[in-house]
Amino acid sequence: MSKRTRSYIEFLYILPFLVLVALVSYYPLYGWVYAFHDYMPPKPISSETFVGLKWFEFIVSNPVRTADVGRVLVNTFAMSGISLAFSWFPMIFAVFLNEIRCKPYKKFVQTVTTLPNFISWVLVFSVAFNVLSSTGAVNTVLVSLGVIEKPIAFLSSKDHVWFRMWLWLTWKNAGWAAIMYLAAITAIDEQMIEAAKVDGATRMQIIWRITIPCLLPTYFVIVMLNLANFLSNGMEQYYVFMNNFNKKSIEVLDLYVYNIATTGRGNYPLSTAISMLKSIVSVALLFITNTVSRLVRGEGFV
Amino acid sequence: MTTKAAPKKKHINPMNRQSPGDRVISVLTYFIYAIFAFVCAYPFYYIIINSISANNLSERGKVLFLPMEIHFKNYERMVNIPGLMDAAKISLLRTLVGTLLTVLIAAFLGYMFTRDTMWKRKLWFRFVAVTMYFNAGIIPWVLCMRNLGLANNFWGYIFPMIVQPFYIILCKTYCESVPKELQEAAEIDGAGTLRVFWQIMLPVVKPILATIAIFAAVNQWNAFQDNLLLMTNRPDLDTLQYKLWQYITQANSLKALISNTTNSSAIMAGLATAATATSIRMSVTVVVVLPVMLIYPFFQRYFTKGIMIGAVKG
Numbered sequence: 001m002s003k004r005t006r007s008y009i010e011f012l013y014i015l016p017f018l019v020l021v022a023l024v025s026y027y028p029l030y031g032w033v034y035a036f037h038d039y040m041p042p043k044p045i046s047s048e049t050f051v052g053l054k055w056f057e058f059i060v061s062n063p064v065r066t067a068d069v070g071r072v073l074v075n076t077f078a079m080s081g082i083s084l085a086f087s088w089f090p091m092i093f094a095v096f097l098n099e100i101r102c103k104p105y106k107k108f109v110q111t112v113t114t115l116p117n118f119i120s121w122v123l124v125f126s127v128a129f130n131v132l133s134s135t136g137a138v139n140t141v142l143v144s145l146g147v148i149e150k151p152i153a154f155l156s157s158k159d160h161v162w163f164r165m166w167l168w169l170t171w172k173n174a175g176w177a178a179i180m181y182l183a184a185i186t187a188i189d190e191q192m193i194e195a196a197k198v199d200g201a202t203r204m205q206i207i208w209r210i211t212i213p214c215l216l217p218t219y220f221v222i223v224m225l226n227l228a229n230f231l232s233n234g235m236e237q238y239y240v241f242m243n244n245f246n247k248k249s250i251e252v253l254d255l256y257v258y259n260i261a262t263t264g265r266g267n268y269p270l271s272t273a274i275s276m277l278k279s280i281v282s283v284a285l286l287f288i289t290n291t292v293s294r295l296v297r298g299e300g301f302v
Numbered sequence: 303m304t305t306k307a308a309p310k311k312k313h314i315n316p317m318n319r320q321s322p323g324d325r326v327i328s329v330l331t332y333f334i335y336a337i338f339a340f341v342c343a344y345p346f347y348y349i350i351i352n353s354i355s356a357n358n359l360s361e362r363g364k365v366l367f368l369p370m371e372i373h374f375k376n377y378e379r380m381v382n383i384p385g386l387m388d389a390a391k392i393s394l395l396r397t398l399v400g401t402l403l404t405v406l407i408a409a410f411l412g413y414m415f416t417r418d419t420m421w422k423r424k425l426w427f428r429f430v431a432v433t434m435y436f437n438a439g440i441i442p443w444v445l446c447m448r449n450l451g452l453a454n455n456f457w458g459y460i461f462p463m464i465v466q467p468f469y470i471i472l473c474k475t476y477c478e479s480v481p482k483e484l485q486e487a488a489e490i491d492g493a494g495t496l497r498v499f500w501q502i503m504l505p506v507v508k509p510i511l512a513t514i515a516i517f518a519a520v521n522q523w524n525a526f527q528d529n530l531l532l533m534t535n536r537p538d539l540d541t542l543q544y545k546l547w548q549y550i551t552q553a554n555s556l557k558a559l560i561s562n563t564t565n566s567s568a569i570m571a572g573l574a575t576a577a578t579a580t581s582i583r584m585s586v587t588v589v590v591v592l593p594v595m596l597i598y599p600f601f602q603r604y605f606t607k608g609i610m611i612g613a614v615k616g
Contacts, residue, residue, distance in 0.1 A: 003419065010420040010495055017411055017465055018426060023450060024462045025433040031442025041448075093338075096331050105332070111602060112339045115346075118594050120524035122547045126587045127345045129550055130352070135363035135580065137348050175342065179606055203324045235440065236527055240547060254440070258531075261441045268441060275439025283436055302435060 035273035055273040072256040080230045082166045090174050094181035113175025125240040161249040188214045224289040353584040356574040375575035376585040393542040396459040397522040403464040404518040412473020413503045434467045444531050454536040469514045476510045513604045542590050553579035
């Protein structure tokens with residue numbers, strides 16, 4: 001077999017998988033054409049259904065829609081903003097976890113706090129429902145202690161939705177996110193810490209002057225990734241926690257595009273138009289943050 | 303100077319020296335992490351003990367620390383919950399098929415992308431890798447999956463998830479660290495590309511495949527969104543995650559259904575074992591969460607390894 005034939009044959013081996021990637025990852029980009037049509041399934045799109053930029057204009061020309069999109073953007077920015085503002089939490093979690101000298105205890109805490117990362121949002125919701133319902137553990141304890149007189153309806157409350165969503169996100173992810181920092185801590189030069197101890201530094205001083213500065217490069221990457229994903233909160237968490245009471249403040253962009261496509265008669269073109277704009281802004285954000293990272297750290301994360 | 307330095311030498315290990323401030327921090331740290339651990343672990347414990355306690359007690363939130371009047375009727379009754387067993391089959395099937403294919407594809411493409419002999423290798427690698435950084439959005443995606451016939455079709459759970467660029471990159475990096483001589487020797491002996499992959503490379507990359515398999519399996523087991531988006535007309539294809547979500551939101555109607563189907567003697571047997579909305583919610587939750595909880599402690603090092611490799615790359 002000649003070298004040339006072999007190089008083509010090797011390409012043929014991977015061709016089926018390239019086709020699969022083209023179909024499931026690239027072909028959906030073609031789905032953006034639905035944003036330019038009056039599409040009502042099951043009737044397929046054709047030249048007759050083409051409406052140009054109608055749906056994009058609709059977003060800004062229809063006052064109700066514009067207000068809606070504005071509200072959803074506020075929710076998205078609030079949820080992402082809170083996450084960003086508290087993005088240091090896993091780092092601090094790791095730093096103090098590392099201070100625990102008792103190895104089995106440390107391991108236990110680590111195992112238990114990382115577990116929620118591996119359960120689905122549906123299960124998180126189920127946990128929340130079981131623990132927070134009117135007969136759940138939290139209400140039972142609070143009532144029997146006399147802190148409250150009657151059970152609080154935590155899940156159907158429309159107050160502090162943004163913050164509570166952050167709490168659940170943190171409950172699920174913080175322990176897991178801390179692992180990366182724990183790994184970075186083990187890479188810190190022991191001699192530096194020994195030297196500080198010999199000079200009489202307290203533990204807080206060591207944490208503040210050595211550990212945290214050594215973790216900042218990792219933290220920086222996390223912040224950049226947070227910024228790159230600023231518009232992409234995903235829909236699953238918000239979808240499972242959504243109800244009629246909190247809907248107004250829980251709808252983020254990813255959930256909103258789902259809701260407008262599935263509720264009522266289902267407006268697929270409008271939904272597609274909004275998610276198309278979102279995708280374009282997201283890619284732009286990725287480029288910007290990656291460039292910033294390259295300027296600051298000398299290397300990007302893409 | 304010398305007099306000051308002398309007492310210091312007594313402390314051979316300065317690690318053991320703690321100032322009063324340090325000691326306060328130590329105690330606080332232990333205490334605060336106990337709270338974190340409790341907050342993460344207790345909800346699971348609470349659900350498990352309630353699912354095996356007397357249903358009339360769990361219904362009223364009486365079971366907080368230890369199971370009361372233990373019985374397993376809630377689990378025996380699971381076969382009566384409509385759709386649950388079918389959903390369990392679907393969940394298991396997609397986890398098995400999806401994981402197997404994801405791992406094989408990651409290994410194969412990871413290996414193939416190290417073959418410099420391949421026509422336009424770099425281009426194809428980029429073609430696959432770049433898909434990590436964009437997506438069209440869920441609705442265009444759904445519309446296109448419908449066009450491809452993957453909606454309301456079991457393969458809709460599988461095909462979109464099995465080519466994972468990140469896993470492929472992991473395998474590629476791993477294959478690159480394997481000495482080239484190993485492959486060359488096999489090729490001189492007349493082994494073709496596929497044979498080298500199957501007999502030489504696959505056994506070598508096994509350690510990384512274990513990590514990938516764990517992640518792929520957990521992702522498949524936990525997947526909910528593809529069920530929600532794609533399987534709109536095929537309730538028989540619903541997964542456990544989706545069913546659980548339905549049961550939580552419709553537990554009361556389920557309870558009526560189950561009370562009607564269980565024979566009257568079971569109802570006569572008393573309130574302690576009769577189905578309640580709470581008992582259904584909790585026992586189904588345990589069934590869905592248990593596989594992950596059981597494998598997690600044993601495979602924790604693989605999980606941890608996964609994020610480490612990811613971190614090195616990122």
